[in-house]
Amino acid sequence: MRAEALLALLEEERRLLLAADWDALEGLWPRKAAALGGLAGATPAEGARLAEGLARNQALLAAAAEGVREALRRRAALREAQQLVTYDATGVRSPREACPPRLERRA
Template identity: 60%
Template sequence: MVDAPALAALLEEERRLILDGSWGDLQALAQHKAAGLDALRHAEPEELAPLARSLSRNQALLAAAIEGVREALRRRAALAAARKGLVTYNAQGTRAEVPVAPPRIERKA
């Protein structure tokens, strides 16, 4: 028999870790979660419904976190491209790059 309350508590802990951004702890939790899910093969359908909701909720949270990381990477790439200079095109369609001078920092005593 599956210990559904223990697995439900594990899924709630996973949710908390996702919301906190504790990615290292999530990786450690994954083995326990896999073992708990593996034990569900012989579970009764009524035990699975609440667990399915928790799994679905956590999956949506993880998908949102992954999209957030992707967006951050896109933003970093855009900022790096902007630091390299401005790319523009003239009336003939020829590409022209306008270099950007690095910011000067002045120290005043």
């Protein structure tokens, strides 16, 4: 019976991952940890289903983490693109903040 409860939690976790509901995911961890504690008597078939659900959710978590890393890389690239590098008369590098883009309206 504990295996069924954990399977239901894994399905809920999958749904939350796909919906990117990070706040609700945070509240799921204590329930998941409690359900894992009672798996000593799980059958091999239940263990296989649990392993499948865990692997599926692990892939979703890895993809979400990669998405966050990519967003951070893009933000850093945008920040770097806003830096204007100039050199003074003696050849010393002098980074400066570029002007923010202006909105230009044309009729």
